[in-house]
Amino acid sequence: MKIRNISLMNYRNYDQLNIELGKDVNVFQGENAQGKTNILEAIYYCAFGRSHRTVKSKDLIMWKQSNAQIKVYIEKDRLDKTIDIQMLSDGRKSVSINKVKLTKIGDLLGVLNVVMFSPEDLKIVKESPGLRRRFLDMEISQLDKGYYNALVGYNKVLQERNALLKSRRMDRNILDIYDVKLSEYASYIVKQRINYVTLLNTHGRPIHHEITTGKEEIAYEYKCSFSLEGDLKENLKKELYRKRDTDIERGTTSAGIHRDDFTIHINGIDAKDFGSQGQQRTAVLTMKFASLEIIKKLKGEYPLLLLDDVLSELDLSRKKFILKSIENIQTVITCTGVENVEAYLTGSYRLFTVRNGTVEQGGV
Numbered sequence: 001m002k003i004r005n006i007s008l009m010n011y012r013n014y015d016q017l018n019i020e021l022g023k024d025v026n027v028f029q030g031e032n033a034q035g036k037t038n039i040l041e042a043i044y045y046c047a048f049g050r051s052h053r054t055v056k057s058k059d060l061i062m063w064k065q066s067n068a069q070i071k072v073y074i075e076k077d078r079l080d081k082t083i084d085i086q087m088l089s090d091g092r093k094s095v096s097i098n099k100v101k102l103t104k105i106g107d108l109l110g111v112l113n114v115v116m117f118s119p120e121d122l123k124i125v126k127e128s129p130g131l132r133r134r135f136l137d138m139e140i141s142q143l144d145k146g147y148y149n150a151l152v153g154y155n156k157v158l159q160e161r162n163a164l165l166k167s168r169r170m171d172r173n174i175l176d177i178y179d180v181k182l183s184e185y186a187s188y189i190v191k192q193r194i195n196y197v198t199l200l201n202t203h204g205r206p207i208h209h210e211i212t213t214g215k216e217e218i219a220y221e222y223k224c225s226f227s228l229e230g231d232l233k234e235n236l237k238k239e240l241y242r243k244r245d246t247d248i249e250r251g252t253t254s255a256g257i258h259r260d261d262f263t264i265h266i267n268g269i270d271a272k273d274f275g276s277q278g279q280q281r282t283a284v285l286t287m288k289f290a291s292l293e294i295i296k297k298l299k300g301e302y303p304l305l306l307l308d309d310v311l312s313e314l315d316l317s318r319k320k321f322i323l324k325s326i327e328n329i330q331t332v333i334t335c336t337g338v339e340n341v342e343a344y345l346t347g348s349y350r351l352f353t354v355r356n357g358t359v360e361q362g363g364v
Contacts, residue, residue, distance in 0.1 A: 001113065001301050002330050003043065005073040010065040012038040013357035022350035025331045029338045030354035036334035039359075040116065040306045042070045043332065046083045047114040047142065047304075049095060049105040057087045065089075074112055077301070081111060106148045109141050113295050113303035117288045117310050124287070125271050125280040129261035136193050136262070139291050143298055147192045154185035158253055166251040172244075179240045186257045187232035190224060196294070197222045197262055203297075204290035211282055211321050216266050218286055225259040278315065285318060289325060305331040311341065320344050 008017040013035045028036045037053075041060075044052050051060060061068040070085045084096045095102045102108060124131050141148040161178040164170070200220045208218040226232075226239040239255040240247075247254055264271040264283050271283050295303045305326060311319050312335065323344040335341055338351060353360050 002075045003072050004075050007071045008042055009069040010062040011042055011068045019359055023330055024347050025349035027338055027341055027349055028334045028352045028354050034354045035357045036354045037308055040308050044116055045070055046072045047112045049108045057093050058089050058091055061087055061089055106145055109145055109148055113142055114306055115288055115291045115303050116306040118308040119313055121284050122281055125264055125283050132262055136196055140192050140196050150185045150188045157181045162252055165247055179237050182256055183233040183236040186236050189257050190232055194222050199294045200290050203293040204286045207289050208286040219265045221263045223261045225255050302329045305329050307333045309334050311335055
C-alpha cells in the first residue's frame, strides 16, 4: 500500500495543493509554522476520520472559507482506492471511497493504515493513562472494526450510565441493564487490548534491544480495573455492583475499561516514574516501530509512517535507527533542516520545501 497523490483545497493554510509522493521516503523541510504538519495531519485524517490535533473539523478549514477537501489516491495490490473527505464550516463532513459515500466513519478504518510519531507522543509514557489507552484504541481500531464498534458502544452506554448516576431519578433496575451492556462490550475490548500488548512485547523487545545496543530490556503489561481471571463479563458486572453505592454517591462509573492502563518497564523499572527522558523517548519509539511490524504481520504490508518533526527530539543513535529502518516503508518526514536526514538515508527519497502554504519539490 502506497499513497501516490494527495490534494488539498482550503485546508488549513493551503488554498490548493496537489503533490505526488515517492514510494519510499518523502522529506518535507521548512521553517516552523509554514504548513508541514498540516500535510501529515491531512493524511492522518484520511486514515482515522479525525485530526490528531483538534476535535473540531471546522478548525481545519481555511479562514473565511466555507468548506475544505482532502483527497488521497492509494495504490493497493488488489484495488486502488481514492479517499475523498469534504468538510463544511458548520461541522458536517462526508467521506467517500471510490466515490461511494460512507454511512459510518468506522468503515474508513483500515482502508489507509498509518503509524504516526509526533513530539506529543513522547507524553505517552510519562503522562496520564488516557494517553496510553488512546494509543491502544487508535492502533487496534485500524486493525479491527469490531473493536472500534465495541468501543463506540461502550462509550455510549458509559455516558448514559453516568447520566443516570447523576440524575435524581435513580433506577437500580436500569443500572443492571447498563452493567450487562458495559460488561459485554468491555470483555471484547479487554481481550483485544491484551492481545495487542502481547504483540507489543513480541515485536518491541528485539527492537528495543537493537536501539539500546543490548543494554535495556523492555516489557509492557496491561493493567485492568477488574479481575482478568475467569469470565470477564461476570467479573466486571460483579465489580460494578460492588462499587454501585460509591458510583451513585460520586455520580460516575469507577470500574471498566475506561479506567485501565498499561505499564512500561525498562530493565524491571517503571519507565513512567523512574525512567530517564531518554529512556521514555526510546520506549515510545519502540512502541511505534513495533506497531509497524504488527500491522505488517496482520495486514500483510507495511503501513505509511508519518514522522512529524521528531528527529530533532532524538539523539544521534535513535535518529540513525529510524532512518536505517524505513528503507522498505513509505515514509513522510517533516523537519526544519534536511542536512542531518540526508546524511543517514541509505535508500531513495524525495525532497519537498514548504513555504507559507506552498510546496515545491527539491531543496532551497
